[in-house]
Amino acid sequence: xxxxxxxxxxxxxxxxxxxxxxxxxxxxxxxxxxxxxxxxxxxxxxxxxxxxxxxxxxxxxxxxxxxxxxxxxxxxxxxxxxxxxxxxxxxxxxxxxxxxxxxxxxxxxxxxxxxxxxxxxxxxxxxxxxxxxxxxxxxxxxxxxxxxxxxxxxxxxxxxxxxxxxxxxxxxxxxxxxxxxxxxxxxxxxxxxxxxxxxxxxxxxxxxxxxxxxxxxxxxxxxxxxxxxxxxxxxxxxxxxxxxxxxxxxxxxxxxxxxxxxxxxxxxxxxxxxxxxxxxxxxxxxxxxxxxxxxxxxxxxxxxxxxxxxxxxxxxxxxxxxxxxxxxxxxxxxxxxxxxxxxxxxxxxxxxxxxxxxxxxxxxxxxxxxxxxxxxxxxxxxxxxxxxxxxxxxxxxxxxxxxxxxxxxxxxxxxxxxxxxxxxxxxxxxxxxxxxxxxxxxxxxxxxxxxxxxxxxxxxxxxxxxxxxxxxxxxxxxxxxxxxxxxxxxxxxxxxxxxxxxxxxxxxxxxx
Numbered sequence: 470x471x472x473x474x475x476x477x478x479x480x481x482x483x484x485x486x487x488x489x490x491x492x493x494x495x496x497x498x499x500x501x502x503x504x505x506x507x508x509x510x511x512x513x514x515x516x517x518x519x520x521x522x523x524x525x526x527x528x529x530x531x532x533x534x535x536x537x538x539x540x541x542x543x544x545x546x547x548x549x550x551x552x553x554x555x556x557x558x559x560x561x562x563x564x565x566x567x568x569x570x571x572x573x574x575x576x577x578x579x580x581x582x583x584x585x586x587x588x589x590x591x592x593x594x595x596x597x598x599x600x601x602x603x604x605x606x607x608x609x610x611x612x613x614x615x616x617x618x619x620x621x622x623x624x625x626x627x628x629x630x631x632x633x634x635x636x637x638x639x640x641x642x643x644x645x646x647x648x649x650x651x652x653x654x655x656x657x658x659x660x661x662x663x664x665x666x667x668x669x670x671x672x673x674x675x676x677x678x679x680x681x682x683x684x685x686x687x688x689x690x691x692x693x694x695x696x697x698x699x700x701x702x703x704x705x706x707x708x709x710x711x712x713x714x715x716x717x718x719x720x721x722x723x724x725x726x727x728x729x730x731x732x733x734x735x736x737x738x739x740x741x742x743x744x745x746x747x748x749x750x751x752x753x754x755x756x757x758x759x760x761x762x763x764x765x766x767x768x769x770x771x772x773x774x775x776x777x778x779x780x781x782x783x784x785x786x787x788x789x790x791x792x793x794x795x796x797x798x799x800x801x802x803x804x805x806x807x808x809x810x811x812x813x814x815x816x817x818x819x820x821x822x823x824x825x826x827x828x829x830x831x832x833x834x835x836x837x838x839x840x841x842x843x844x845x846x847x848x849x850x851x852x853x854x855x856x857x858x859x860x861x862x863x864x865x866x867x868x869x870x871x872x873x874x875x876x877x878x879x880x881x882x883x884x885x886x887x888x889x890x891x892x893x894x895x896x897x898x899x900x901x902x903x904x905x906x907x908x909x910x911x912x913x914x915x916x917x918x919x920x921x922x923x924x925x926x927x928x929x930x931x932x933x934x935x936x937x938x939x940x941x942x943x944x945x946x947x948x949x950x951x952x953x954x955x956x957x958x959x960x961x962x963x964x965x966x967x968x969x970x971x972x973x974x975x976x977x978x979x980x981x
Contacts, residue, residue, distance in 0.1 A: 531899035535702020536872060537847065540769055542697060542704060543666050547641035548651070549591030555667040556582040559706065560767030561695070561881070563671035564607045564678045564733050565621060567631055567652030577654055578662040586653055588636060593646060597635040603650050604635060607677045607733065611635070621652050629659025631669070640679065642688075642708075649682050672766070673733040674883065683708065684883075694880040695766055696895035697871055700818060700842065705899035710882075713891055714915030716898050717905055718878050720889030723832035727886070728761060735881060736761045737888060738833040739867055742777060744784040745826035751777045759866025764879070764888060768870035771844065772862035781859055782807055785826060785844075792824040799856060800849040808848055808856040818842045821855070830869070837890050843875050 533556075534542040546555045548568065555568045569577040571587040588594045597603050597619045604611050604619035614620045614634060622632040633654040639646025654668070671678050672693065676685070684691040689709035698704040713720050726736045739762040741748045755774045756762050773781060789809045790796070799806030813820035818841075825841035841855075848854035858872050878893035897903040905912065907920040917923075 530706040530708065532696075532698070532704035532706060533702070535698070535700070536769055537700065538702065539665075541666065542702070542766075542871070544670070544706065546670060548586060549638050549641075550593040550646060551591075552639075552641040552646075553586065553591070554583055555586070556665070557668045557670040558664075558666045558767070559670040559672055560765070561672045561735055562733075562763065562765040562767045563669055564673040564675035565623065565652055566649075566668070566670045566679050567621070567623075567633060567654050568668035569657070570633055570653035570655055572653075573633070573655050573657070576656045578657055578664065580663055580665050581667045582665055583667050586636075586638075588653070591638055593648075594636055594638040597637060597650065603637060605650070605677050606635070607675045625659070625661075627660060629661040630657070631661050632656045640683075647683060647686065647688050649679050650677070651679070672881075674735065675733045678733075680708070691883045692880065694878055695874075696878045696893055696898050697766075697875050698896035698899065699876050701896065703899050704895040710884075712915065712919070713878060713880065713889070713893075714913050714919060716878070716893055716903060717911075717913055717916045718891040718893045719913055720878070720880055720891040721835040721837075722882070722887040722889040723834045725881075725883070725886045725888050726761065731760045731763075734760060735764045735888060737764060738762065739830060739869075740833060741831040742773070742781065743829040743831065744781060745788060746829075747784070748831070749777055749780040749784070751780060756867045758864055759862075762867040762869065764869050766871050766874075766879075768868050769872055770846075770858045770860055770870045771873050772860050772865075772868040772870070774865075774867060775861050775863055777867075778859065778861040781828075782857060785857060788826040789824060794824055797848070797851055797854050800851070806856040808851075808854055810848075810851060810854040812853050812855050814853055815847060821845065825855075830873070835890070839873055843873050846872070 530544060532542045532544055541558045543556045543558050546557045546566075546568075547553070548555060557566065557568065569581060569585040571585040571589075573585055577585065588596060599611070599613040599617045599619050601619060606619075606621040609622065612620045612622070619635045620633065621635060622630065624630045631652070631654055633652045633656065635650055636653045637648050637650045640649045652668075672680050672695075675681060680689075680693050683689045692710040694707040694711060694713070696705045696707070723737050726738060728734065728736050739756040740753050741756075743749070751774075755777055758774060772778075786796075786807060786809075794809040794811045797808045797810040799808050809824075812824055821841035825845065827841070828839040828844055830837045830839060844858050845855040846858045848856055862868060874890070876892060876895050878889075878891050878895065878898075880889040880891075882889060894903060905916060905920060907917060907923040912920075
């Protein structure tokens with residue numbers, strides 16, 4: 470969130486890094502215009518061809534990165550004419566998008582993956598000045614520069630910042646360039662200065678968000694979906710109303726709540742948290758304090774109010790110790806992590822359910838079962854050890870981070886004010902290697918209707934399961950990312966993201 474901060478501890482350095490997170494890259498594929506405005510990878514046939522679908526943009530937008538390697542997910546954003554690549558951390562809790570500007574010089578970090586954006590090189594770039602209706606920055610609002618340039622600034626709680634001017638240029642998608650407004654940085658500090666990613670892409674619900682801009686222009690329907698891969702990472706972003714049945718995924722929904730205090734956040738009503746089937750003995754209203762329960766792809770881990778956190782920590786610890794595990798010190802002495810040794814090897818994460826309990830998030834209208842790999846992170850200094858990836862958030866509210874929704878398709882259906890969840894092979898969706906066979910008896914009826922008729926002479930080929938490699942231990946710790954407004958931090962963006970569980974350990978969803 471723009472008023473939350475995430476910290477990343479890398480296995481190599483243990484340094485904290487600002488985590489915002491999530492998706493966008495552009496893989497350009499052939500497409501046709503028609504009934505549904507969306508962007509999605511075409512389904513492959515068993516013979517290697519593609520099933521034709523009537524979509525405005527028949528392209529997937531793959532994600533890269535993972536918790537263990539980066540502490541965030543990023544995408545390759547193509548901006549300008551000719552298009553230029555930028556690695557951007559995409560965050561559902563952030564609204565503004567920005568990349569380094571060529572004028573930034575040594576005021577921007579030298580570790581970024583790509584060269585800076587140059588207004589003079591792109592034939593479609595426009596600088597935005599004060600008084601222009603496109604001069605919108607969200608919260609905090611824009612300011613006026615010395616030459617009347619429309620300027621933005623973002624200050625974060627871990628003392629990093631981004632500042633620059635607004636420009637408009639083309640975001641290159643399948644059918645060409647679509648004009649979007651974004652920040653052209655002239656100054657970075659702190660972790661933003663030192664991170665490898667070029668910039669941030671905000672997906673929060675604000676007029677300055679790229680998703681809002683594309684939806685307002687009629688380029689996409691006002692829906693998008695995010696799918697984080699497993700421990701190994703990667704995944705996909707789908708812009709527009711991509712039917713989940715396209716990937717043989719069934720979603721269960723909970724309402725998105727409108728909050729006047731935090732209108733840019735995606736807030737849901739969390740009615741309870743269960744550990745091994747037993748609901749934590751706390752009042753449901755506890756999850757509504759502060760900013761409420763925010764779904765934030767930009768935050769790596771999950772955060773609970775103090776009372777709920779203590780109950781969760783106690784229950785998980787008791788269960789793990791009763792099943793043969795033992796406590797071990799955390800990987801970083803500056804944090805008092807809750808860690809357990811004697812766990813299954815890192816290449817057998819599905820077996821974690823034998824020594825750790827399952828969690829269940831009970832939202833209004835649906836319940837989401839969370840396997841152990843989606844609330845734990847691997848110890849970076851001890852083999853076969855895991856640490857609790859849920860942290861104390863005091864009285865600030867509840868934050869459901871990316872680690873919780875690995876191998877889960879999360880659809881933000883903003884037209885109908887709801888968010889849906891469903892287990893999915895996210896890495897395969899991102900790579901385009903998902904194969905659906907019309908003869909497979911496990912296909913959803915919706916998915917079967919989208920495919921050619923089954924040929925009875927052919928044998929069924931199931932959706933390929935995601936196989937987890939042996940990941941390197943790594944942990945990410947978000948904190949609270951905020952834009953500074955006077956003595957407080959403002960209200961526009963979000964914490965960091967995460968990824969990772971195999972289809973064998975994917976979240977399970979049920980409707981109440």
